[in-house]
Amino acid sequence: MITIKNVTKTYGSKQGAVKAVDNVNIDINDGEIFGVIGYSGAGKSTLIRMLNGLEIPTDGSIKVAGREISHIKGAKLRKARQEISMIFQHFNLLWSRTVTDNIAFPLEIAGVPKKKRMQRVKELISLVGLDGRENAYPSQLSGGQKQRVGIARALANNPKVLLCDEATSALDPQTTDSILELLVDINKRLGLTIVLITHEMHVIRKICHRVAVMEGGNIVETGPVLQVFKNP
Ligand code: ADP
Numbered sequence: 001m002i003t004i005k006n007v008t009k010t011y012g013s014k015q016g017a018v019k020a021v022d023n024v025n026i027d028i029n030d031g032e033i034f035g036v037i038g039y040s041g042a043g044k045s046t047l048i049r050m051l052n053g054l055e056i057p058t059d060g061s062i063k064v065a066g067r068e069i070s071h072i073k074g075a076k077l078r079k080a081r082q083e084i085s086m087i088f089q090h091f092n093l094l095w096s097r098t099v100t101d102n103i104a105f106p107l108e109i110a111g112v113p114k115k116k117r118m119q120r121v122k123e124l125i126s127l128v129g130l131d132g133r134e135n136a137y138p139s140q141l142s143g144g145q146k147q148r149v150g151i152a153r154a155l156a157n158n159p160k161v162l163l164c165d166e167a168t169s170a171l172d173p174q175t176t177d178s179i180l181e182l183l184v185d186i187n188k189r190l191g192l193t194i195v196l197i198t199h200e201m202h203v204i205r206k207i208c209h210r211v212a213v214m215e216g217g218n219i220v221e222t223g224p225v226l227q228v229f230k231n232p
């Protein structure tokens, strides 16, 4: 589903250049939950942001569902982002809009007519377990509920890939577990490929099939979770 080939990302000018991602190669399978773990500054965020064109690689190629993602622009890129959506550590919700209107937002942008939009929002609210909270504003929700809105919004246009950027790092352990269970449920039910980055071993152990360990821009180890983390 995703092929990352010889990808490098350098920030800054010659004098102050930082190689955030250094010649990385990863293949992620269709329907897989793939985790990237590493300390702060390892390059995880840069890597995941290149998967939906939020950052452009300095070198190398990234293919998602057979299509090169790193050199497309404009309307094509917006279309591609409907297929590769993302959730965030701080949710990135629209604070002046209700749960319903936050989830409807990407459907509006995609030009889905109102009646169809509302039907889809209803399905999504039920999928993420937010029934009864339709008219609440983000400030009236718990952290876990906010992330459920983020997930519903990300799924609105039926993506093939869901990218999770430290999606549970702002949540307490119990809420983290409930969000991880929701992600597993979505992965199973919709066959969605999930790529997540985290600095928490627990997250990887709980839901990932395979993991890559990142350090100083490099992948230092990769494989099935049980193999990479042999000793509990
Ligand atoms: P992580 O997500 O693992 O914390 P990042 O991808 O955020 O790692 O950062 C990797 C390296 O790239 C760090 O040294 C960071 O300071 C640097 N970096 C990240 N984003 C930028 C940027 N926009 N401009 C310059 N340097 C950056």
Ligand code: ADP
Pocket (backbone or CB within 6 Å): 089, 090, 091, 092, 093, 095, 096, 139, 146, 170
């Ligand atoms: P959280 O505490 O839920 O993780 P943040 O405080 O990091 O969220 O806020 C995420 C983004 O939303 C930030 O860009 C912030 O400026 C904006 N934001 C937060 N609260 C409000 C609000 N009440 N009204 C408008 N924007 C807000």
